[in-house]
Amino acid sequence: MACWLLKSEPDVFGYPDLVRAGREAWNGVRNYQARNFLREMQEGDLCLFYHSNARPSGVAGVARVVRAAYPDDLQFDPASPYHDPRSDPAAPRWSMVDVEAVTALPRLVPLETLRALPEWQDSPLVRKGTRLSVLPVTPEQFRAAVAAGGGVPGTALSLNPT
DNA sequence: GCCAACGTTGGC
């Protein structure tokens, strides 16, 4: 099983919104590198749900991939800000996955905390200038983040992502 | 709101 990090602006769609929705299509990703990661995701993969552009920014919860990549519907919707008139319906340019809420972390893990974790030193997330909205994390990074957020062994928070 | 960093676009 692989692990990922998904960024979302909580003012637009935060972890509580995912909890409310239960399940959500992760659409609107319009960056090729991020899209390629979406396409690698498998059903059952776990994701850290990261609040960006927040005070503070950080990991708010855990989500799970419940449907592997399929064409992003918004690319063909002229009314959507994510509409891409150059995307060919026969070979859609953009993909999305479906995710569901697993659990909120007892404590948000601020970016500053992630920066201080040894496991996270090599992550693109903590590198200056990285704007990827979907990125892979190692099982060690996943566990360290969950632990920093107060994840408790024996619960869903200790899911062993290996 | 500022601004650094980066990706994309389009003229040539």
Place this chain on the structure above:
DNA sequence: GCCAACGTTGGC
């Protein structure tokens, strides 16, 4: 294929 201009991201 180069590269300047532009738009966007996202921390602060």
